[in-house]
Amino acid sequence: MTMASETGLPICTPDMSVGTLSAMKAVFVRDLKIALRQPQDLLNPLLFFVMVVTLFPLGVSPEVSFLREAGSGILWVAALLSVLLSLDHLFRHDFDDGTLEQLVLQPQPLFLLVLAKSLAHWVLTGLPLVLLAPVLGVMVHLEGNSIAVLCLTLLIGTPVLSLIGSIGAALTLGLRSAGVLLSLLIIPLYIPVLIFGTGTVMAASEGAPVGGQLALMGAFLVLALTLAPFASAAALRISLSNS
Amino acid sequence: MAFDSFAAFMAMDGHGPYVWTCYAVFFLLMGAITWWSLRQRRVIIAQQRRRMDSAPVRDERSAAASFTRIESSQD
Amino acid sequence: MSEPLLQAVNLQCERADRTLFRDLSLSILPGTLTRVEGPNGSGKTTLLRILAGLNDSYSGDLLWRGKSRHAYREEFLRNMLYLGHRPGIKPLLTPMENLRALMAGRRPLPDKVLWQALEGTGLGGFQNVPSRNLSAGQQRRVALARLLIADEPLWILDEVFTAIDRHGVAALERLLQERVESGGAIVVTTHHDLYLPSMHRITLGGGDDHGL
Amino acid sequence: MWQIFHKLGSPKWFFGIASALMPWLLGIGVALFMTGIVWGLVFAPQDYLQGNSYRIIFIHVPSAFLAQSVYIMMAVAALVTLVWRMKLADVFVRSAAPVGAVLTFLALFTGAVWGKPTWGTWWIWDARLTSMLILLFLYFGVMALGAAISDEKSSARAVAVLVLVGVVNIPIIKYSVEWWNTLHQPATFKLTEKPSMPAEMWVPLLLSVLGLYLIFGWLACLRMQTDILAREGRTRWVKELVQARGN
Secondary structure, three states, X not given: OOOOOXXXXXXXXXXXXXXXXXXXXHHHHHHHHHHHHOHHHHHHHXXXXXXXXXXXXXXXXXXXXXXXXXXXXXXXXXXXXXXXXXXXXXXXXXXXXXXXHHHHOOOOOHHHHHHHHHHHHHHHHHHHHHHHHHHHHHHOOOOHHHHHHHHHHHHHHHHHXXXXXXXXXXXXXXXXXXXXXXXXXXXXXXXXXXXXXXXHHHHHHOOOOXXXXXXXXXXXXXXXXXXXXXXXXXXXXXXXXXX | OOOOOHHHHXXXXXXHHHHHHHXXXXXXHHHHHXXXXXXXXXXXXXXXXXXXXXXXXXXXXXXXXXXXXXXXXXX | OOOOOEEEEEEEEEEOOEEEEEEEEEEEOOOOEEEEEOOOOOOHHHHHHHHHOOOOOOEEEEEEOOEEOOOOHHHHHHOEEEEOOOOOOOOOOOHHHXXXXXXXXXXXXXXXXXXXXXHHHHHOXXXXXXXXXOOHHHHHHHHHHHHHHOOOOEEEEEOOOOXXXXXXXXXXXXXXXXXXXXXXXXXXXXXXXXXOOOEEEEEOOOOEOXXX | OHHHHHHHOOHXXXXXXHHHHHHHHHHHXXXXXXXXXXXXXXXXXXXXXXXXXXXXXXXXXXXXXXXXXXXXXXXXXXXXXXXXXXHHHHHHHHHXXXXXXXXHHHHHHHHHHHHHHHHOOOOOOXXXXXXXXXXXXXXXXXXXXXXXXXXXXXXXXHHHHHHHHHHHHHHHHHHHHHHHHHHXXXXXXXXXXXXXXXXXXXXXXXXXXXXXXXXXXXXXXXXXXXXXXXXXXXXXXXXXXXXXXXX
16 A cells, blocks of 8 residues: 555664763753843843842941841842743743754753753853852851851752752643743742741841851752752643643 | 620620620621621532533544634734 | 554653544655644644643553654654744754754764855845844744754644745745755644645544443 | 553542532531631630630631642652653643642731731741732732733643742742741741640641631542543543533
8 A cells, every 4th residue: 555665764772872971961051042032131130139238228227237237138039039030031932943852852861951050050040040149148248257158058049949940840831921920939938948048148247157058959949959949840740732 | 594684795894895796796797707608508409400401512523633823804 | 555654552641621633533644745724723733732841741552663753752852853832942043053053962963064044044144143033933043943953753733834934935845845856854833835745644622521 | 550540530530529519518617617717716725825816727727738638649640640641630730720829828818917016017038928818819820821822732831830840949049038037037926836736726726627627628629620620621531521510
């Protein structure tokens, strides 16, 4: 009936395909490259971070005593909001131009590719916030020791924000008014990180040892690293099924 | 009986307003969600019945598009 | 008779209260081209996305070379190439970078080969121009360049001729024809009048609102 | 085994069982609950510390208890949705979420009103109240996501993922809120936690908790039936059922 060749083409077995690690690296590098081509998008969350912090002395009080007490909280809330703001693009552009379909169809475990994307997101948004935090810390009159601890908590905490946020970004992909919905879903999940982030700085400013709290935040990070990519990958599949 | 009189029961040693507000809001909200659930059910049943009464007849012509312009005079 | 690459058994898909298809069974054999036909809204794209593994909202079974596709997901994905409506091209990257990124997770090839592939789709001279400066047809050609270097035995191509000029269409038809002759399996949807000898057709109806 | 499981997932089968069960759930539930609160309001002795305001406990604790267990039940159902794609599990999640949100709100409201005579202020950032507030946010998130996705199956699975992510977070949130609370204020007088509660107090409390559980069961069955009627409108048994009900 048909002219089907009896043999067909050779089938590739998975061990002949690209290793997961190099596939992850490719995803990571591509995201970084794209972001660096549009530096304005990188700058926006940072500007937002600085502006939100500025609102507090203007809106509440510029007194040193108030700022010193509230400073770590202000910086943490501002960092949390600017990560939240940047989450919307995490998958949206890829979804719109079809790159996401190709990512899901790559012959590697999807959760690891999603992990690579989340890490790229952190490098592009969380890490610059950590680097900027000392300057703002000085502006809200935090003491040297507190600033160091603050940066440490942000360094451990912001990847958790990116990882948890990726779940929300994947769930709300392709929906109308995704931005607000995303914040609604994600903010409650951010609360523990915020509590421990600011609590640790406060404990440090009172001279208490903070090793325990930092270890606990490290545990949050490990938990988020192991669980969040699975949830995001599942959510991405669901969102793509729906499109 | 923890109270001597009905008035004492209502007053609850001055805590009456708090206690009774709580109970009132509780019954109000539980009542509201029950009422809403019952109403939703009635609405759905009515909807299904309407849909069955007017079972849609598929218009075969609708599939074949003619792309004929619709002339409409505006006067 | 050669073994089917992909088999669908009793596929059923509903979308928004409407059954798109039901009891749909098909086999994709090596060396065949299968064309999925039907009017707008009949579920052609949905069927292709289900076959490719992008859409999970179906009931029925999908077998990859006789085994559960779910269990052999990675092997299936390595041997299947899907091109959808959206070309998967990043506007900020050049065609070369795009192609390199798309191949990186499957089969990294030397830049020389990628360069030639892009030339082969008529993008010679545009290899290093940012893709956002290219036309819609040119962007699709970047995605189509993968067909020139793909080793996947199964291709699933959704509206592959969209935005391609007449000359390009003829060349692309020739490519599909040669691929089938050398043993590849292809599933396509197209509104373009594609005709190849030994083409299979799957016709999806206009849907069916009532039933069960 | 698999057969039974499949049967359990059949909406038609559930509809029948629920119809048979509902009068009992409602009857016994209301009886227990009313006994509990009348006992608590009228007969239970006054609390030596808080006076009569503690009588709010007979609705506060059942609401708070249920608010949390409803979320856990939803999480179990979400797991079933994701693993076995059982339609009925999603029907439960969707039907229970608004009820859970109302109960969480009630727990918050009664807690706040109770706080006024006890602490002298309507709201206090107490660990329990704060984690209840976050639970309310989680319920709102689930409902908002469910409403935002129009496709039934995608919606079911997306909501299930969110509920499961939430349930992993609940203990973390609870723990961190408690830690935060000790950081900001030394543990003071806590609502509902008594070293030893006399039997005249905890027996009616137990009755009202059980009663509210059964009432929730009734409400969940009712709402699930409605949801099934809406979803399965095209099947013959629903058509027959609708026809039989009317007229």
